[in-house]
Amino acid sequence: MNYPLQQLIQMGAVPAVSFPLDSRYYHYSTQQYTSPDGTVITYLTRRFVPKPGAPNYATVAQHTVKRGDRLDLIAARYLGDPLMFWLLCDANGAIVPNDLVAVPGAVLNITTPQGVPGTGTGA
Incomplete structure (x- = not known):
């Protein structure tokens, strides 16, 4: 059917x-x-999540998590697009996105595919 x-x-x-x-x-x-x-x-088709630090990604910044941080806002700040939060998940090995902002003081790697610059607007 x-x-x-x-x-x-x-x-x-x-x-x-x-x-x-x-x-x-x-x-x-x-x-x-x-x-x-x-x-x-x-x-x-199946999407395989790359290993954190994969050579096809370039680190553009690091972000120290503060209480109340939201992943979409972090993506907007560093990458210029809140919908790119999934790049932060890939870069930091997160399957559950909110795990990345659950612990204040945690450091997130901000990456983009190599050759695609982020906005780099601060830490």
């Missing part, structure tokens, strides 16, 4: 998934699986 949204995608009535440039899934595509009963299931 096909679900209505999947039927619309297959007919071209609804565009395939397209993620914005600041999404962690920007370079990822969708795949389709047909189950034994004929149901077509569309899914997002």
Whole structure:
């Protein structure tokens, strides 16, 4: 059985998934699986989280967590876009984003993919 949204995608009535440039899934595509009963299931390809300090990321700053810090605001301050908070998660090995700001005094690495500068607006 096909679900209505999947039927619309297959007919071209609804565009395939397209993620914005600041999404962690920007370079990822969708795949389709047909189950034994004929149901077509569309899914997002798997994203592997890079190891902290991976060579394809450049450290642009460090931030010492203060009480009340929010990851989106830290991303906006250093990277110029609050939606890039996921880069901070990748850089610091966080699966649960709020873990990064849970302990005042913790130091976060602020990174960008090499060749993409951050705003570098302070610590």
